Amino acid sequence: MPSAVPKVLRAVGLRSVYGLFSLIFISLVVFLADEVSPGDAATVMAGEKATLKQVEQLREQYGLNRAWPIRYLEFLGRAATLDFGKSYFGTKRNVREMIIEKLPLTAMLAFTGILIAIIVGISLGTIASIYRTRPPDTFILIVSTLGVTVPTFVLAPTLVFIFATKMNYLPPTWEVNLRAPLWMYLILPVSILAARPAALLTRVTRASMIETMQQEFIRTAIAKGVPPGRLVLRHALRNAVLPVVTVIGTSFGFMLTGSFVLETVFTIPGIGQEGIDAILQGDMPRIQGIVLMTGLMFLLLNLLVDILLPILDPRIREAQV
DSSP, X not given: OTTHHHHHHHHHHHHHHHHHHHHHHHHHHHHHHHHHSSSOHHHHHHOTTOOHHHHHHHHHHTTTTSOHHHHHHHHHXXXXXXXXXBOSSTTOOBHHHHHHHHHHHHHHHHHHHHHHHHHHXXXXXXXXXXXXXXXXXXXXXXXXXXXXXXXXXHHHHHHIXXXXXXXXXXXXXXXXXXXXXXXXXXXXXXXXXHXXXXXXXXXXXXXXXXXXXXXXXXXHHHHTTOOHHHIIIIIIHHHHHHHHHHHHHHHHHHHHHHHHHHHHHTTOOSHHHHHHHHHHHTOHHHHHHHHHHHHHHHHHHHHHHHHHHHHHOHHHHHHHO
């Protein structure tokens, strides 16, 4: 076993290298998108009434008149130290400082949403598999189908109308000076964000549990008189959770992109709303920094999934070794 540990660590290190190359590719795509788009940052900053000379002066000031490969390599070197430069507009804030200020709220939304989705999805999926083809299973399947099919832009205004406008239980949008506890402002966006991943995890857990419950080792455990609770939690769920863990990793990407939309809808001052504003303004330093940081979060969570899978399933660990 000790000799296997370095090989497992090497497999994790290899996935980390793949993740690094993915980040470099993402940065290249974002950088080239700015290059091929009409106009450039100097044209936007100068305004519609600026003369050609003023635009050229801005290009020289920001180094935009140099070849793009040189500027990209310089950007890559700065990004390695989390230096994304300064915003082109407004107060021209340092992008790293802005990300440090805004990212925690978005991370709270995403991680709270995925945690709720995990708890609800695995619980409902397990219950549905236990009561297969019976009323509880039918009801859970109907709810999970609605969760997968109803889009966020329909679910969000519906829940806001019910709980914020009609019942007046929750605040409809974020406020600069919070007049209620923080959780009351987050409960609607987190619930909306978690709805689709929770529904997807419910269906995956149900299918995996049904397949696992038909395995030979489950029938052997039943024959030995293993109590039902222990049979489901320790034997069946432990083996059925592997595909669920994989779906959790991919669902986190939905959480991040979904938070961008919901932060705009609920005016939450997170990295998502900042990213939408940056896109509308064409502020490339902010766009590049936000895309790379959210990409890094997604890759780190998927690396965690890659680490957890061999721990949960010795067969995967042996294959890696």
